[in-house]
Amino acid sequence: MGEFVNTKLTAYADRVEKYMLAELEKLQNQTVQKNFSVSGLFDAMRHSLTAGGKRIRPALIYAFCQACGGDLQFADSSVCAMEMTHTSSLIFDDLPAMDDDDFRRGKPSCHKAFGEATAILAGDALICAPFSVLAQDSVLNPEQRLQLIRILSECEGISGMIGGQMMDMQFEQRTDVTAGELETMCLGKTGALMQASCQMGCICAGATPEQIESAGNYGNYVGLAFQIIDDILDVTSTSEQLGKPVGSDAEENKTTFVTLLGIDQAKARATELTALAHQQLEQFENAEFLHELTDMLLTRIN
Amino acid sequence: MGEFVNTKLTAYADRVEKYMLAELEKLQNQTVQKNFSVSGLFDAMRHSLTAGGKRIRPALIYAFCQACGGDLQFADSSVCAMEMTHTSSLIFDDLPAMDDDDFRRGKPSCHKAFGEATAILAGDALICAPFSVLAQDSVLNPEQRLQLIRILSECEGISGMIGGQMMDMQFEQRTDVTAGELETMCLGKTGALMQASCQMGCICAGATPEQIESAGNYGNYVGLAFQIIDDILDVTSTSEQLGKPVGSDAEENKTTFVTLLGIDQAKARATELTALAHQQLEQFENAEFLHELTDMLLTRIN
Numbered sequence: 321m322g323e324f325v326n327t328k329l330t331a332y333a334d335r336v337e338k339y340m341l342a343e344l345e346k347l348q349n350q351t352v353q354k355n356f357s358v359s360g361l362f363d364a365m366r367h368s369l370t371a372g373g374k375r376i377r378p379a380l381i382y383a384f385c386q387a388c389g390g391d392l393q394f395a396d397s398s399v400c401a402m403e404m405t406h407t408s409s410l411i412f413d414d415l416p417a418m419d420d421d422d423f424r425r426g427k428p429s430c431h432k433a434f435g436e437a438t439a440i441l442a443g444d445a446l447i448c449a450p451f452s453v454l455a456q457d458s459v460l461n462p463e464q465r466l467q468l469i470r471i472l473s474e475c476e477g478i479s480g481m482i483g484g485q486m487m488d489m490q491f492e493q494r495t496d497v498t499a500g501e502l503e504t505m506c507l508g509k510t511g512a513l514m515q516a517s518c519q520m521g522c523i524c525a526g527a528t529p530e531q532i533e534s535a536g537n538y539g540n541y542v543g544l545a546f547q548i549i550d551d552i553l554d555v556t557s558t559s560e561q562l563g564k565p566v567g568s569d570a571e572e573n574k575t576t577f578v579t580l581l582g583i584d585q586a587k588a589r590a591t592e593l594t595a596l597a598h599q600q601l602e603q604f605e606n607a608e609f610l611h612e613l614t615d616m617l618l619t620r621i622n
Numbered sequence: 623m624g625e626f627v628n629t630k631l632t633a634y635a636d637r638v639e640k641y642m643l644a645e646l647e648k649l650q651n652q653t654v655q656k657n658f659s660v661s662g663l664f665d666a667m668r669h670s671l672t673a674g675g676k677r678i679r680p681a682l683i684y685a686f687c688q689a690c691g692g693d694l695q696f697a698d699s700s701v702c703a704m705e706m707t708h709t710s711s712l713i714f715d716d717l718p719a720m721d722d723d724d725f726r727r728g729k730p731s732c733h734k735a736f737g738e739a740t741a742i743l744a745g746d747a748l749i750c751a752p753f754s755v756l757a758q759d760s761v762l763n764p765e766q767r768l769q770l771i772r773i774l775s776e777c778e779g780i781s782g783m784i785g786g787q788m789m790d791m792q793f794e795q796r797t798d799v800t801a802g803e804l805e806t807m808c809l810g811k812t813g814a815l816m817q818a819s820c821q822m823g824c825i826c827a828g829a830t831p832e833q834i835e836s837a838g839n840y841g842n843y844v845g846l847a848f849q850i851i852d853d854i855l856d857v858t859s860t861s862e863q864l865g866k867p868v869g870s871d872a873e874e875n876k877t878t879f880v881t882l883l884g885i886d887q888a889k890a891r892a893t894e895l896t897a898l899a900h901q902q903l904e905q906f907e908n909a910e911f912l913h914e915l916t917d918m919l920l921t922r923i924n
Binding site: 455 | 720772
């Protein structure tokens, strides 16, 4: 089972990386035409875009597009746009004023490698570039493109990821955060991009409104389960298994699903959310990969 | 003459401020529906959006829309989107890692008033929000909306403002910058948003491709002249006239149009660009305000 999912994940990841680098080259050609000398900025963007990671969001977009009978090429621009957006959020997260992280996936974080000012400009560029990528995708009709642009803008905005990050920062100053508040925050910080990814995959394939809604619900459940499992792994895993330091939440006295619910109840909640996620997939004919991916995300060790 | 222009500028500025605050309220309602507690983020966005300024870009959009026979309401979403974009760039410019400015238009800069992390999130939110504002504007047809989205994304991106800022940073490390390079940089840093504003106003009104092109050229000329005059005023004006410290360019050993060309030649270049700008307006029937605005930008003292 794991092999089938991993093979597909790798194929999706390769595809999005190729598409992103091609888009980056198009952008670079535009700057060359204008005699702009900004290669340092492209180096910074490329550094962060090619730093790897699980590429979960691209997989969700491609998989929902295929589950709705769409061709992969319908989803390429959305996948590229989403991964640029996600990457920009990582660049900003790592900045000294935010989480102040020197490393990301074993490589120096963007500001460590290129300086803070260049990292900020690279992050800014990766927020705005996706919208022209989507606006110009000629395999999608204008209504699809506008719907994708609206969803991308909203999922990363104040009622999505950015709002979630803001709440996360505020929660660090508090000791009375409830499990309900923590879920609300996670639905923004982690869930919003996952929810949007699932919806965007459906839209690319011309799915029904019911399918788009189910896919969005699926994304919320999986996003929340994903964060709960992250919190559990930070306590139960080793840094070798995780590929990053463990125990950082406890060190920072952070309120997590584990500190609020305990490990057993946190695991139960993740299992419950995963079951709900599976249910949402009933709307889709060709959802074998998504079912297996859902289980893999629940049972992952890193 | 000055009175006619100023009255219109004030009316345009009032209109865009109302529209922006209404859009902010819509965004805030969305967060309330999701139980997000992010009022601090809205305070930061509102602080920067209402800090005033000349609102030149809104005026250009509205004026070109009217010069092409369009109603002001066709341009509202573009004006709001552009001013949010411009504001985000000011928030990032003022950050410690960039220009490190504590004040902006006499008020504390965003990170001074709300902390650096909140300022970064507010800046991010102001980059992405404009795209959903444009995508949902029901008075424009889908093709217009997509064209506006593409232009906004590109003018602020790597081949526009962000690319210009990157070059500006690099130029600070060099002593051999040429006048040609400085113009190229300014066409990105200052010109790109002005060029796009003029083009967007035309698109809102359903103008011809020739008009859109002339408007873009006009924006480039005016953007460049604007920067040259800024450089001149930094040497010839007093801080009372300018409302901000003067002489900062010389203090920072910055290469400017004045250091490269001398004051007389810099003035001559600004006058030449202004004449070229006037020429571009011949394509438009109702361009009286734009002609007068052009002269006012050239002869301004602050």
